[in-house]
Amino acid sequence: MAAAPVDLVDFDEAIAKYDPVLGIEVHVELGTRTKMFCAAGVSFGAEPNSETTPVSLGLPGSLPVVNGEAVEYAIRIGLALNCKIAETCRFARKNYFYPDVPKNYQISQYDEPIAYDGYLDVELEDGTVYRVEIERAHMEEDAGKNTHVGGDGGRIHGAAYSLVDYNRAGIPLVEIVTRPITGVGERAPEVARAYVQTLRDIFRALDVSEARMERGNVRADVNLSLRPTPESPLGTRTETKNVNSFRSIEKAVRFEVSRQAAILDAGGTVIQETRHFHEDTGETSSGRVKSDAEDYRYFPEPDLAPVSPSREWVEEIRATLPELPAARRRRLQADWGYSDLEMRDVINADAIDLIETTIAAGTSAAGARKWWMGELARTAKEQDVAIADLAITPVQVAELQQLVDDGKINDKLARQVLAGVLAGEGGPAQVVQDRGLEVVSDDGPLLAAIDEALAAQPDIADKIRGGNLGPVGAIIGAVMKATRGQADAGRVRELVLERVNGS
Amino acid sequence: MKQRKLVGMSTISEDEVARVAALARIDLRPDEITRLAGELDVIVESVAQVSAVAGDAPATSHPLPISNVFRADEPAPALPVAAALGAAPQAEDGRFAVPQILGEE
Numbered sequence: 104m105a106a107a108p109v110d111l112v113d114f115d116e117a118i119a120k121y122d123p124v125l126g127i128e129v130h131v132e133l134g135t136r137t138k139m140f141c142a143a144g145v146s147f148g149a150e151p152n153s154e155t156t157p158v159s160l161g162l163p164g165s166l167p168v169v170n171g172e173a174v175e176y177a178i179r180i181g182l183a184l185n186c187k188i189a190e191t192c193r194f195a196r197k198n199y200f201y202p203d204v205p206k207n208y209q210i211s212q213y214d215e216p217i218a219y220d221g222y223l224d225v226e227l228e229d230g231t232v233y234r235v236e237i238e239r240a241h242m243e244e245d246a247g248k249n250t251h252v253g254g255d256g257g258r259i260h261g262a263a264y265s266l267v268d269y270n271r272a273g274i275p276l277v278e279i280v281t282r283p284i285t286g287v288g289e290r291a292p293e294v295a296r297a298y299v300q301t302l303r304d305i306f307r308a309l310d311v312s313e314a315r316m317e318r319g320n321v322r323a324d325v326n327l328s329l330r331p332t333p334e335s336p337l338g339t340r341t342e343t344k345n346v347n348s349f350r351s352i353e354k355a356v357r358f359e360v361s362r363q364a365a366i367l368d369a370g371g372t373v374i375q376e377t378r379h380f381h382e383d384t385g386e387t388s389s390g391r392v393k394s395d396a397e398d399y400r401y402f403p404e405p406d407l408a409p410v411s412p413s414r415e416w417v418e419e420i421r422a423t424l425p426e427l428p429a430a431r432r433r434r435l436q437a438d439w440g441y442s443d444l445e446m447r448d449v450i451n452a453d454a455i456d457l458i459e460t461t462i463a464a465g466t467s468a469a470g471a472r473k474w475w476m477g478e479l480a481r482t483a484k485e486q487d488v489a490i491a492d493l494a495i496t497p498v499q500v501a502e503l504q505q506l507v508d509d510g511k512i513n514d515k516l517a518r519q520v521l522a523g524v525l526a527g528e529g530g531p532a533q534v535v536q537d538r539g540l541e542v543v544s545d546d547g548p549l550l551a552a553i554d555e556a557l558a559a560q561p562d563i564a565d566k567i568r569g570g571n572l573g574p575v576g577a578i579i580g581a582v583m584k585a586t587r588g589q590a591d592a593g594r595v596r597e598l599v600l601e602r603v604n605g606s
Numbered sequence: 607m608k609q610r611k612l613v614g615m616s617t618i619s620e621d622e623v624a625r626v627a628a629l630a631r632i633d634l635r636p637d638e639i640t641r642l643a644g645e646l647d648v649i650v651e652s653v654a655q656v657s658a659v660a661g662d663a664p665a666t667s668h669p670l671p672i673s674n675v676f677r678a679d680e681p682a683p684a685l686p687v688a689a690a691l692g693a694a695p696q697a698e699d700g701r702f703a704v705p706q707i708l709g710e711e
Contacts, residue, residue: 135679142682151700152690156682160690171676193667200631202704250701266701269690398629403667411673 109386110365114357117364118289122333125284125295125356126326126340127235129302130276132245132319133176134312138273139244140167140210140407147318151268159273161206166406169194173275174217174410176311177242178420180277181218183305183427184237191411192217194242194404202267203246211278213401216241217410223305224429225297228451230443233294236282242410247272277311283337291327291360292353299323300349304428316348323352327359329367338363339373343387346380354385362387435459439468445476452480454490457497464501470508474500478521495524503531515588516540542591546598549582549590553599556581567603575599618646 112120138145141158157165181188195213221237247269279302287294303321306314314321328340341363343355363373377390426434435455436446439462449455454475461471475490479500483490503520506512512520512535523534535541556578557564563574575596582595623643627634634642684690687700696703 137677137679137681142677142680143684144681150687152687152702153700154684155690156685160685162693168677169675170679172679174676191673198629202702249704252698264706265704266698267704268701400629405667408670408675409668409673 109362110369111358111361112364112368114361115289117329117360118291121329121331121360121364121367122285122335123287123291123356123360124328124330124337124340125281125287125291127281127284127295127298128324128326128342129279129299130245130322130324131180131279131302131306131312131314132321133173133275133277134310135170135172135176135275137170139170139173139242139275140273141165143273145270145274149270152270154270155272159205159269161204167210167404169407169410170275173242174412175420176275176309177217177240177277178412178417179309179311179424180279180306181221181240182417182421182424183309184218184221184223184240184279186218186221186237186240188412188417189215189217189219189410190414191215191409193409194407195401196404197243198400199398201246202265203249203272205247205269205272209244209246210404210407211243211401212241217412223298223301225294225301226429227290227293227297228447230447231290233284233287233290233297235284235294235298238280238282240277240279243276243278245271245274245276285333292356295323295325295356296349296352299352301428308425308428308431310425319347322347325352325355325359327356327363328373329360329363338367339375341373341376341378341387343378343380344390348382351380351382351385355380355387358386439472441468441472445472448476452476452483452490454480457491457500460497461500461504464498466501466504470504471497471500474504474521478518482525493525494527495521499524499530506531506535510591511535511541513542513588513591516542540589542589546594548586549595549598550602552582552585552590553578553595553602555585557599557602564603567600618643618650 136145137143138154138156138159141156143154143156143159145154158167178188192212192215194210195215196208197211197213198208200207216239218240219238221240223235223237225233225235227233247267248271250266250268252264252266281298284291284294284298299321303314303316306312306321312320323346325343325346326340327343328338330336330338341359343359346352346355359378366373374389378387379390380387432446432450432455436443439446439458441449449458449472452475458468458471458475461475462468479493479495480490483493486493503517503524506520507514507517516535519538519540520531520534523529523538524531528534528537559581560574560577563578566574578599579592579595582599583590583592620639620643623639623646624634627639627642691697691700691702694702
C-alpha cells in the first residue's frame with residue numbers, strides 16, 4: 104500500500120519559518136547471555152521459538168526473575184550518560200494487547216527509571232558540540248517479532264494473518280529518552296543522527312551491546328515538532344518509529360520538518376501520532392494516533408521486588424567504566440599530534456582503530472595517517488567498501504612503512520606494493536619479492552644508467568661541473584625512468600655528483 | 607504512581623467505564639456499563655476514604671521489605687519448540703499463527 108501523496112515544503116524554507124524541536128528515544132538490546140526475566144538464551148538467528156521459557160511466553164503461573172547482569176549494564180549506560188542512578192526503583196506493567204507481547208503487558212519502568220537527569224555531548228562533523236539532555240534511561244523487555252503473511256504483499260493492513268516468533272520476547276532493553284532538543288535549527292537532522300551514532304559508539308565501548316543497527320540492536324524513535332519561534336510553546340509532535348539506520352534518521356527528520364511545515368503553512372494542525380518510516384522512499388506515513396500514557400494503565404509490577412543499587416555498587420561500576428569514545432579521540436589526537444581537521448577526517452573515515460593498531464605495530468603517527476587517509480581511503484571510496492574491509496591489515500601497513508624506512512622501497516614503489524597486497528598477492532615483503540620491486544641498491548646498474556643519461560645530454564655534465572646543480576634533477580629523472588622507478592633518488596644524486604666531479 | 611485525587615463526590619461516567627472496558631478488551635453491554643458506573647462509583651468512594659486517612663503516606667506496591675532479587679546471567683535449557691508451540695491453536699513454520707492485526711503498527 105503506497106503512502107498517500109503528501110504536500111512538502113522545501114527543508115530550508117521550512118527551517119527559515121519554523122523552529123524544529125527534536126526528542127529521541129533509543130532502545131538498545133543488551134548483550135547479556137540470557138533474557139531480562141528468565142534464563143532463555145539470546146542468540147541471533149536462532150530457529151524461531153527455540154529460545155523461550157514459560158516466562159517469555161507469558162504462560163500462566165510463570166514468574167519473572169531479574170537478570171542482575173542486565174541491571175549492571177543499565178547502570179553502566181546511565182553512568183556513561185552522566186545520569187543519576189536511582190537509590191531505589193521499581194518495574195511497572197505497561198498494558199497493551201498485541202500478539203508480540205504474550206503476557207498482554209510489557210514489563211518496563213514508569214515513574215521510577217533506574218537512571219535519570221543526564222546529558223550527552225554530541226559532536227557534529229565540523230566539530231560543533233551540542234549537549235543533549237537525557238531525561239531518563241530505564242530497563243524493559245523486548246517484544247517478539249511479527250511477520251505479516253498474506254494480504255497485499257505482507258503490509259499489515261489487509262494482512263490475512265501474522266506469525267510470531269518469541270525468541271526476542273524478553274531480551275533486556277534499555278530505553279534512553281532525551282528531553283526536548285532545542286536550538287538546533289537547520290542542523291536538526293545532523294544532530295539526531297550524531298546523537299544516535301554517539302550512543303552506538305558508547306554502547307560498544309561499554310561492552311553492553313553489539314549495537315548493530317542492521318540487526319535491530321539499536322532502534323531509534325524520532326519525535327519532531329515545529330514552532331514559529333524559539334520562544335513559542337512546543338508544537339504538536341509526531342513520533343517516527345523504528346528508524347534503523349543513521350542515514351534514515353537524517354532523512355526522517357528532514358521529511359517530517361518538510362511535511363509538518365506544509366501543514367502549518369496551510370493553516371492546518373499537526374496530528375499527534377505515530378508514523379512509520381519507509382526506507383525506500385525516505386518518507387513517513389501515518390501509523391496510529393498516539394496513545395496517551397494513561398492508556399497503558401501502568402502499575403507497579405507485583406511479581407518483581409524493587410531494584411535498589413547500593414551506592415557502593417554504583418561506585419564500583421563507575422570505577423570500571425572504560426574510557427568513552429569522545430575522551431579516547433581527544434587522547435589519541437594529542438598523542439598523534441593530528442590537527443582538528445586531520446582527526447575529523449580520520450573519524451569520518453572510520454579509521455581510528457586501524458591507525459591506532461598501525462601505530463602500535465611500530466609506524467609513526469604521520470606514516471600511519473599517510474597510508475590510511477591517502478591511498479587506502481581513496482581505494483575504499485573507489486570500491487565503495489568500509490575502509491576496515493579493505494584486504495589489508497594494520498600490521499601489513501606497518502610492514503610496508505618499515506620497508507620504506509629501511510630504504511628497501513621508496514614511496515612510489517610502496518604504492519605498487521600496496522596495490523599488490525590489496526589484490527591479494529600476499530604481504531608487503533612477498534609482493535616486493537614477487538613483483539621485483541625492491542629499489543636497486545647495487546650501484547653498478549645505477550652507474551650504467553647515469554653514464555647513459557650523461558652521454559645523452561653532454562652539456563649537463565659541464566653545467567654541473569660549473570656549479571649549477573639544477574640539471575641534476577634531469578639526470579635523476581632519466582635514471583628513475585631507466586630503472587622503472589626502482590632507484591633511490593638520494594643515492595642516484597650522490598652518484599651523479601661523484602661521477603661528474605670526481606674520478 | 608500517579609494517584610487520582612478524589613475530592614467530594616466522585617462520579618464515574620458511563621463514558622469512562624466504556625473507555626476502560628475497551629482498553630481492557632472487555633465487551634460490555636450498555637446495561638452493564640450503566641450498572642458498573644454506579645458500582646465503580648461506590649468502590650472509588652471507599653478508596654477515597656482510605657486516601658483521606660492515609661494522608662501523604664506513600665502507596666505500598668511491595669509490602670515485603672526486600673529488593674535486589676537477582677538471577678545470575680546463566681542460560682538454562684529453553685522449552686523445546688514443539689512444547690512452546692504446543693498450546694497454540696495454530697502454528698506455521700515454527701511460529702505462532704495469530705489473526706490478522708488491524709490498525710496497529
